[in-house]
Amino acid sequence: MKTAGLALRYALALAAVIIFLFPLYWLFITALKTQEEILTYPPLWWPGSLHLAHFARLLTSGDGLAVVNSFIVASASTVLAVVLGTMGAYAIARNGLGGKLFAGWAMASRMAPPIMLAFPFFLVFAGIGRVGSVAVLVLILTAFNLPYVLWMMRGYLHEIPVALEEAALVAGLRREQLPLSVLWPMARGGLLATAAFTFVLAWNELAFALVLIQDAAMTLPTRLAQYDSRPELWPRVAALGVVGTLPIFVALALMQRRLARSLSFGFVVD
Amino acid sequence: VVALWTEDPDLVYPAVLIAEIWQWTPFMFVILLAALTNIDRRQLESAEIDDAGPWRTLLRVVLPAIRPAIAIAVLIRGLDLLRLFDVVWALTRGGPEAKTQTLSVLAFERLTQASETSRTAAMVFASVVAVSLVATLSLSGMERDR
Numbered sequence: 155m156k157t158a159g160l161a162l163r164y165a166l167a168l169a170a171v172i173i174f175l176f177p178l179y180w181l182f183i184t185a186l187k188t189q190e191e192i193l194t195y196p197p198l199w200w201p202g203s204l205h206l207a208h209f210a211r212l213l214t215s216g217d218g219l220a221v222v223n224s225f226i227v228a229s230a231s232t233v234l235a236v237v238l239g240t241m242g243a244y245a246i247a248r249n250g251l252g253g254k255l256f257a258g259w260a261m262a263s264r265m266a267p268p269i270m271l272a273f274p275f276f277l278v279f280a281g282i283g284r285v286g287s288v289a290v291l292v293l294i295l296t297a298f299n300l301p302y303v304l305w306m307m308r309g310y311l312h313e314i315p316v317a318l319e320e321a322a323l324v325a326g327l328r329r330e331q332l333p334l335s336v337l338w339p340m341a342r343g344g345l346l347a348t349a350a351f352t353f354v355l356a357w358n359e360l361a362f363a364l365v366l367i368q369d370a371a372m373t374l375p376t377r378l379a380q381y382d383s384r385p386e387l388w389p390r391v392a393a394l395g396v397v398g399t400l401p402i403f404v405a406l407a408l409m410q411r412r413l414a415r416s417l418s419f420g421f422v423v424d
Numbered sequence: 425v426v427a428l429w430t431e432d433p434d435l436v437y438p439a440v441l442i443a444e445i446w447q448w449t450p451f452m453f454v455i456l457l458a459a460l461t462n463i464d465r466r467q468l469e470s471a472e473i474d475d476a477g478p479w480r481t482l483l484r485v486v487l488p489a490i491r492p493a494i495a496i497a498v499l500i501r502g503l504d505l506l507r508l509f510d511v512v513w514a515l516t517r518g519g520p521e522a523k524t525q526t527l528s529v530l531a532f533e534r535l536t537q538a539s540e541t542s543r544t545a546a547m548v549f550a551s552v553v554a555v556s557l558v559a560t561l562s563l564s565g566m567e568r569d570r
Contacts, residue, residue: 174450266555267507269528270548273535360510361528365536379514383428414458417451421496422458 178399184392185209192388208393217394219370220377227288227373228356231295236349239303244337246304247311268298272365279366286368294366295356302355302419303348309420310344311337347412350405357401374398430515433523440524443511452497459493460486495566499559506555527551
């Protein structure tokens with residue numbers, strides 16, 4: 155009786171995993187199918203052969219450039235947001251800067267629809283003739299992700315006892331040595347998780363890029379959204395989608411157990 | 425010939441709905457799992473000692489314990505849905521016949537066509553204020569619960 159119940163539980167869990175992994179699986183095998191295999195009915199549940207031509211085409215079309223652009227934008231804005239945000243978070247965690255208003259402010263960055271914020275940004279950058287450059291997108295995504303870094307890193311830094319820093323000072327360390335010798339080893343996991351999640355946010359960002367970026371500076375999500383729904387485009391879109399998911403796996407590996415905390419903006423702690 | 429749900433006026437709404445649910449249910453799962461693993465074991469043990477039974481344990485111990493996490497999950501997902509853009513834009517562009525039009529899609533279309541800029545800005549501003557108000561109230565409600 156007990157083993158039967160256990161078996162049922164595992165069967166249900168397995169079914170749920172299959173259901174929710176299925177779109178990802180379908181993305182991967184669609185990218186590997188040939189044009190004819192896409193349209194057969196009933197569908198092919200696994201590809202007949204490993205057809206890599208769609209990936210090869212990524213390199214020669216504008217798709218490859220979009221991947222490069224996305225990588226530059228996401229990396230640069232993540233580094234900027236994490237460096238600036240961590241310094242700010244330290245001030246908040248140790249000196250109480252910002253006080254109670256802070257919670258509302260951090261959430262506010264998530265409340266405003268990005269597509270609607272994008273337009274005033276567009277007017278500003280059009281005014282100074284800078285629309286369509288990667289640098290503009292880096293700047294905006296840094297600003298957009300900064301409150302998130304502040305919010306998350308404030309939580310992680312808060313968990314480091316002040317006594318540890320005081321002990322280090324007593325032991326003869328100078329104040330400017332604290333970040334690298336005390337804080338970094340203690341907050342490294344949280345910092346990596348925050349950086350990974352910030353990277354994912356920037357990597358997936360569609361609205362700002364759609365409004366502010368043109369042709370040569372196009373990012374991966376804007377490029378993906380550009381394709382229409384003609385079946386002959388499906389394998390190409392899928393191949394680009396596969397490339398788009400790869401950094402996400404790396405980011406997830408870095409976040410590991412801090413995933414829930416990152417996703418809930420630090421409200422649910424695990 | 426392929427018939428696409430995203431082009432059929434009767435099926436496009438369910439299509440977007442299914443895509444959203446399919447994509448975001450695991451996110452809710454992760455948040456709630458974290459909350460569930462954080463439940464104090466002793467609470468569950470005393471419920472068992474008191475012979476509470478599975479249903480009463482769920483209703484009286486487990487759900488109250490993860491209530492803040494449920495509230496946060498609903499708030500985050502609710503705000504995401506109010507701003508819904510990516511999935512709709514990629515799947516349907518808001519069509520057919522504006523059946524899957526969202527506030528963000530409407531704003532994007534109006535703004536990129538550069539017509540009625542002030543009116544669109546007013547609409548956007550009003551909706552941001554309304555959303556902020558709801559979110560602020562629910563957040564302060566949660567703070568009081570703690």
